Amino acid sequence: MNDNRLGTAVSPYLRLHADNPVDWREWGPDAFAEARERDVPVLVSIGYATCHWCHVMARESFADPDVAELLRRDFVAVKVDREERPDVDSSTMAAAAAFTEQLGWPLTAFMTPDAHVFFAGTYSPPTPVGQHPSFRQVLGAVLDAWRDRRGEVDANATALATAIRQGALDAAQDEPGAPAGAEPGLPSVGAIHDVVTALQRSEDTTYGGFGGAPKFPSAPLVEFLADAGADGVAEASALAERSLRAIAESELTDPDGGVFRYATRRDWSVPHYERMLYDNANLLAVAPRDQARGIADFLRDTLRRPDGAFVAAQDSESTIDGRRVEGEWYRRPLAERSTLDPPPLDDQVLTGWNGLAIRGLAIAGARHGDDAMIAAARAAADAIIDAHLRDGHVVVRSSTPRGVSTAPPTIEDVGLLAEGLLELALVTGQVGYATVARSLVDDGLRGALDVDPVLASAGTATGEQPQTALRSGTVALAGAAAMLGTLTGDDTYRAAAVALVADRARTGVERPLGHADALGLALALQRPSREVVVVSEHPSELGVVAFGARRPGTLVLVVTPAQAGDWAASGFALLEGRATKDPAAYVCHDRVCALPARSVEQLTGQLASS
Template structure:
């Protein structure tokens, strides 16, 4: 049997390369084989860090007898949802529509024409909890295919038609709504307040997912309006997560979600995208409040990214598994790497420090997890900081001796873009130049490996080798976001220019010209049963709203009406969803806050390496005005007159009307003031008088001294 997965760039596919199931990768060859043999396709979708994907693989896909049956009656196709989010999105929508729920592993049966006709997620090896066994499912689908082929075809046709109707909603309606204004943003805040868990933080009940994008909206709304309610929801949620079991109290970083409403017991997989988003959220919370807890969490999360997810090539791996080997049983157990018993604390620390650690981290004989083990929490500040750090370091060192979770070292362009943005900002604001360097190195890898000569992005790579999968909308949008953040921090204009190239591709290949709506795949991508499109957030910002944010920022730098208009049209769907589903369009709401506020544009001009230039630059980056755009560079020749003092609005030229500064229109025609570095703040086509005083600049941008 040929091993078709052995050379895959996806670790998830490689995990299944030696299964007795005769897996095919997604591609025309698999469906041609199904057509040739006259059999349906068994599509199995998962990802490397998925606990139940591993369980089903061990129970069913490694079973020789079951595999022989599947190989005889089906063409089996294995898909990594992180490599092919388009395939995953199309069939997950069908699963959710048919069953009312979804998840991974996702199991779908298709005709050779790719039409789905039977769905599910995890199936056990024996019937249990009302679920049929996987063998029963295979036999039932095979019987239907052989004996009721016409009925199967009718079902598949109805499902395809239903998906086509769903697709038309956003394509037609995306541009008919106006972007949300102040009233809609306030109503979104009120709606979030109804879902807010005031006692435990977060929104809704169990399971609880970290709402990084909603926190960003809340912080921006507070910055623009002064809303105490918005800030309280952000602070309480961030503090609850930081002190809960979802946060790795020893090594930093966050697990995917908490299975309970109290943030105690996590689903232990640790994803790059969650940690990149949360790093930025905690950094911005520190910027807004000065919270020592937020600062500590931001730095420990950044250190986790560098220590455990950075690849030898300088980019960032996708995830760490939830499971690892348990030393006592030898089995792969979820949470084995992270949980502790009182006896284990005593073995590492001795009696006195173990008692202190048990109190500090809420470790009890009953346990908060399984088999008397506890997930470490930090429900109150330690009474002795020195002892707490000694205990943490000792436990962290002891944990490093345990078998570590496996790492999915696939590099995803979108998630690396999020990491680039978060690390660049964190390095600049918390004075960690090593983090800025790490962001630059990851961005360099995206350029060298993921960006093709014709300016298109490839979604994944591994070991410095690009995969074959085309980038989707979130790859372009989040990579552009990372490059724009790098420009704001470093002043290197090539990052701005590269972001512009990616966004031009978005407008050319992903936008619906008639409505302003955005599709998840390019107009020249592989044709699926429908073209996926979704403006709502999932674990990451939707590609749609991420693109809107990057387009808005780029327009502020360049004065491009084309990019500004595209951003506003894309935000129309946010206006439609702001009050109905604010928890699921948090990033769109955050971008809308920037649009309502301006966003404010700051040009800092002065010699590189000058301490006065650096002070103004830092004050600008510390600004809390929603989506504030910061450019820094050398002064250029003046194309027109500009004031050198005074107060109030300066009705000067719109940036970019004179000679461009190193290709950055926002810096054009910005002279020094009295021979000193200066900052220019513009908003809504009007600019205030330039200032040489960082304190004045900070006041204009809502920044506090840090």
């Protein structure tokens, strides 16, 4: 009898498996209690709705009645959406690293009823391929170990869980000591600048970007290079520009402007065709005008919902001539696509990923003078605040048209949304976004986030792990805290930012790929503080010049006189006494301001000398 329990799931990925003959359960204490009662291992299969190889494994193995019967008899089978449950994915990935260097999705892990991993891998074919065993062979080997070598299984699982627990504890502790002349705990500015030299050596000078195949856009790394370039490292700017140009001019960018997740070849050709909100949102923050407008058009035309929020992704596969195929729709000319059914959407609205889109659209809109981008950022912010927040606190991580997920909000949701809302507040002058962001930052700094009960009981909650493709929620929380410190005059926010980012930045000096965002913020935290406040009743050239002056350590805010009064009344001390009637720009250092600039020439001169 089929006992698949995914039919009522909110996650689109889980619902894709609701018709499998496998007795799937959702992640939670009940699944592990069942395994404990039956004395069987737990198969945990992790993927996401637009993952091509997840689709392949589902068709080859999870739709097979014989495989389903084997799983029904000898396992408790659990499906996890890595987008809905990044906490579970992070913990499982940490354990899987002990068994394979080829981490990715689908991720297949086997756990004890205490939720300790004792074996893990990724995609398994239905029949053996070379040295790669079939999925049935993997299941058989796991069962043999479970039945015949239980003591060894339990010992290894416990040892691995202990190592994960210790790693999480180590990551949470600040290491003592710092280079002379550096902010305590942060790597020095010189050490951060030296990272650029190391990255130059790893550049693919033939095709652009970094490394060989597969090749990823690595947006956080490109943004760090842009920051280092704005801080005076000329070769960093050139490296960022070459990387962005390679992405824009290659097959990785679709003619409609959207960017694919990665290319399977070194020359950026043969993309892996799913398109993720986070890649495109990340790139928006640094892309030049035409590239940014193409990405913004893709977000508007493809991923945007009627309420203004953005869904998570578009699939790599589509149905053409009755067949489900990868990439074919994207390979057709744009005019022909309109006659075909497009690839489906992963229709989850994720709080953190929308925060990233809000940030990218706000920054790009201000830099390129594009009001449509800023309007899109505002619509997304309003939709998320309305549906995912209550009284200034994140209460929903993921929602779909079918309902609200029970998955707890994570540091990604709090940090990325707070940073996005603050960037939007700086661009629009709307203090309401800043007050919500302040509430979110206060929540994040208090550690007011729930830990999954299964991971808590197992002692394997890792917290957020470094990522190469997605801006870290921890770093974003630190960035938002740093901005709040500047706006409010409360230096405890800045101290919190340093504490949050220091360990990641120190690690990033040696391993920049997974910590590039931390390096960028560590650089900003050590540069002279500069605040540029433009007060004008109507949009003016002063604001355009001010936003063009962004660099590490510089905060730019444009407000009307009435808005300036609202900010001051809401506790943002930087705006006290700024509600002037005539257009004025204030260039300040540590909130001590020069005489107001009344013309573009005066502002340009003050910026050049500061």
